[in-house]
Amino acid sequence: MDEYEATTQSAVEARLKSAGPIMRLLELANRHKTTDYSNVPLSNTAVAGPWLDPGASFLCHGISCRSEHVNLNFGRVLHYFDFIMLEGPSASTYEWMVADALNDNNFSYLIDSLTRDVPFLQQARKIGLDKHLVFADKLCACRPHLIENAEEIGSQPLIDEDALNRLARQIGREGGVKIRKEGPNQWYGVVTHPNFKGSSGHTFRQRVKPERHEVARWLLDEWLHSAIYDTATATRLGIPLVSLAPSPVLDAATDPGKLSVDDVGARIRIPSIEGLPLRELIALRDQEADHFEKYRSVLREAISETIEKSDSESPERVAELVWQNKIKPAVADINRKMAANNRSLNAKLMAAAAVGAITGTVGAVTSLPWLVGIGLAAAATPLPQYFKAREERQKIEVEDMYFLWKVAQHH
Known part of the structure; x- marks a missing residue:
């Protein structure tokens, strides 16, 4: 993209007419094809699982669909994690696509893939x-490795042909x-x-x-x-998986064990964040x-305490308890304090205006232009009230969930 200034669909198509960019x-692709995961931070990182990774074969790869998918769903990860590990655009996939195009002298599939992936990366x-994404190939999905991976996580029934056929027919x-x-x-x-x-x-x-x-079986396989x-x-x-898949799909593939804080954090659902455009959240x-x-930090403490006190092994259930018992009340408390603070200051300003203490128009109480507008030299101005209110607001700004309150103000 940068080396050959291929940042648009037309530019990609033009560059692929020359051998240099293709080679x-x-x-x-060959250099970065690896699964040693040395580029994946092992803290504050989540693997994008089924329904979340926009590179999944069963999701639409068109730029409008992919961008909308990311905008709607990545916020629920980045309110807690710093990095999201995605598979694609995959180095391994591009290696075989380029090799295949060179062998067959047919570049249509390669062009089609690049003209979808480049706009997506530009949008990121x-x-x-982009600074929150980490690209790395996930474990191989060929049949032998699928069997090996299923055995490793205790999900062998999910690859049993007869069982899947019976489920599809049911x-x-x-x-x-x-x-x-x-x-x-x-x-x-x-x-x-x-x-x-x-x-x-899926389109057949x-x-x-x-x-x-047949439809059910194909989708079940995917x-x-x-x-x-x-x-x-x-x-x-050793890092959490974040998925949008229906729970039977993910639960069936997940080996139950002791809950971790990050497992629960990956499932916290906060309405104000889910409705915020991703650009604004970042x-x-x-x-x-x-x-x-x-x-x-406070959220992690709340999750840890809830795990210890709850007898539930469901991360979704613990996440809901954290939301109901900690996050939701804390944000509501900040809203109450902010509203009370604003009402108090407005009442004092209007009282001062009523006795002629303000020589100008009462404006926005939190902006410096308002202070200049009423004249700082006026001895009877309501500056003490303003600074008292500002002091109270600063106390609110150190509240645990002040960040979420700021999020809510952007709606």
């Missing part, structure tokens, strides 16, 4: 997301599959079974409408295999770095 891409840079029989025609020789199938609520679908390009059990190697990668690294993290670290 350089192959060289870089534009909103400041889902189809219970009316848990919807199929619609999208065009000539093109069908879109999605699993709507309650156990897989929120799952994505074939002349004959696929059977319901979801469960992704869950296995994502979970195995996170286990190998900017707030940078602008309010001290408040963010305070918030995260």
